[in-house]
Amino acid sequence: MSDIYIYSERLDIAAELIGFARQNHKEPYVVTFSAVAAEELANLGANKVFYLKGESPLVENYAKQISKFLKEQAASHFMVGATARGRDLAARVAGYMDCGMASDLSGLTYVDDELICERIIYGGAVRQKEAFKDFCVVTVPGGLFEPVQGDCEIFTIDLKADERVVLVERTEIPSRGNDLPTASKVVCVGLGLAEEEDLSLVNGLVDVLEGEIACTRGIAEERHWLPVERYIGISGAVIKPELYIALGVSGQIQHVYGIRESKIIVAIDKNDKAPIFRYADYGIVGDMYEIIPLLTDLLN
Numbered sequence: 613m614s615d616i617y618i619y620s621e622r623l624d625i626a627a628e629l630i631g632f633a634r635q636n637h638k639e640p641y642v643v644t645f646s647a648v649a650a651e652e653l654a655n656l657g658a659n660k661v662f663y664l665k666g667e668s669p670l671v672e673n674y675a676k677q678i679s680k681f682l683k684e685q686a687a688s689h690f691m692v693g694a695t696a697r698g699r700d701l702a703a704r705v706a707g708y709m710d711c712g713m714a715s716d717l718s719g720l721t722y723v724d725d726e727l728i729c730e731r732i733i734y735g736g737a738v739r740q741k742e743a744f745k746d747f748c749v750v751t752v753p754g755g756l757f758e759p760v761q762g763d764c765e766i767f768t769i770d771l772k773a774d775e776r777v778v779l780v781e782r783t784e785i786p787s788r789g790n791d792l793p794t795a796s797k798v799v800c801v802g803l804g805l806a807e808e809e810d811l812s813l814v815n816g817l818v819d820v821l822e823g824e825i826a827c828t829r830g831i832a833e834e835r836h837w838l839p840v841e842r843y844i845g846i847s848g849a850v851i852k853p854e855l856y857i858a859l860g861v862s863g864q865i866q867h868v869y870g871i872r873e874s875k876i877i878v879a880i881d882k883n884d885k886a887p888i889f890r891y892a893d894y895g896i897v898g899d900m901y902e903i904i905p906l907l908t909d910l911l912n
């Protein structure tokens with residue numbers, strides 16, 4: 613039992629899962645529903661890429677067929693990128709396969725042939741480990757493993773979609789390009805920001821660093837000052853930049869979960885007891901409204 617099947621519409625996560633399989637001496641196979649994605653995935657070190665070709669644009673409509681396919685292939689595990697669509701597909705596949713499932717893992721490893729899945733639960737209060745001996749489905753966020761490279765063949769398989777879910781309408785949500793998952797420098801703003809207009813101050817620092825702006829959950833979900841895909845943490849994005857700067861971010865565990873793999877963490881907060889300083893490599897205690905312009909000028 614060593615064939616890992618991987619699906620992620622985010623190709624960076626698929627690449628990392630292939631890397632995970634390789635590092636653990638397992639055989640990675642990738643499934644995709646896109647011919648274009650198949651071409652890219654074929655350079656990422658998998659054994660094979662299966663392009664599953666069907667009529668429906670909705671991935672979840674293939675859950676039953678994928679389950680059949682995984683059984684035929686005698687897959688040992690199905691690893692899915694923890695995106696909204698990936699989570700949906702994973703749950704359906706686990707249902708059809710009548711198997712165990714662990715979602716949104718914070719760690720994943722093999723001990724002998726057991727898959728050990730680590731998850732943070734109860735809003736960050738508890739770290740839980742689950743061991744799977746048999747086939748299981750897991751969803752994995754980005755930023756946990758190193759990708760590898762290597763070419764492989766693409767196999768096209770025709771699949772008949774289940775048509776119970778139909779696409780009624782597609783409306784695009786306007787948003788600035790989001791390169792957060794792969795950005796090397798990230799400036800994150802928290803509820804220490806008093807006014808929405810003050811984002812221009814933060815964007816000034818982001819621009820001189822040529823980085824990306826991010827935020828805590830409250831800035832996106834309560835104040836709606838930045839799009840939800842910009843917030844970092846256990847229920848948001850997990851990032852791994854070279855440099856992460858926190859501005860007015862207290863550093864609660866649910867947020868820190870998403871930044872703990874950052875190479876250098878810099879925190880600016882007026883409260884010297886803010887938990888973020890426990891995780892920071894460099895800390896400045898002070899008013900960010902005074903410090904941001906100084907930093908921006910210095911770096912300009």
Ligand SMILES: Cc1cc2nc3c(=O)[nH]c(=O)nc-3n(C[C@H](O)[C@H](O)[C@H](O)COP(=O)(O)OP(=O)(O)OC[C@H]3O[C@@H](n4cnc5c(N)ncnc54)[C@H](O)[C@@H]3O)c2cc1C
Nearest residue numbers: 735802803804828829845846847848860862866867882900
């Ligand atoms: C189940 C669950 C899941 C969650 N998931 C997430 C998640 O994924 N991501 C996430 O971010 N949160 C998440 N949260 C919320 C999380 O617990 C915290 O409430 C949140 O991260 C706090 O955001 P914050 O640091 O911006 O705000 P606060 O905790 O209010 O901190 C604001 C900070 O700004 C400082 N400050 C104020 N004014 C200034 C100034 N002028 N200059 C400098 N510093 C200043 C303050 O001293 C303070 O430290 C979750 C919570 C739960 C219960």
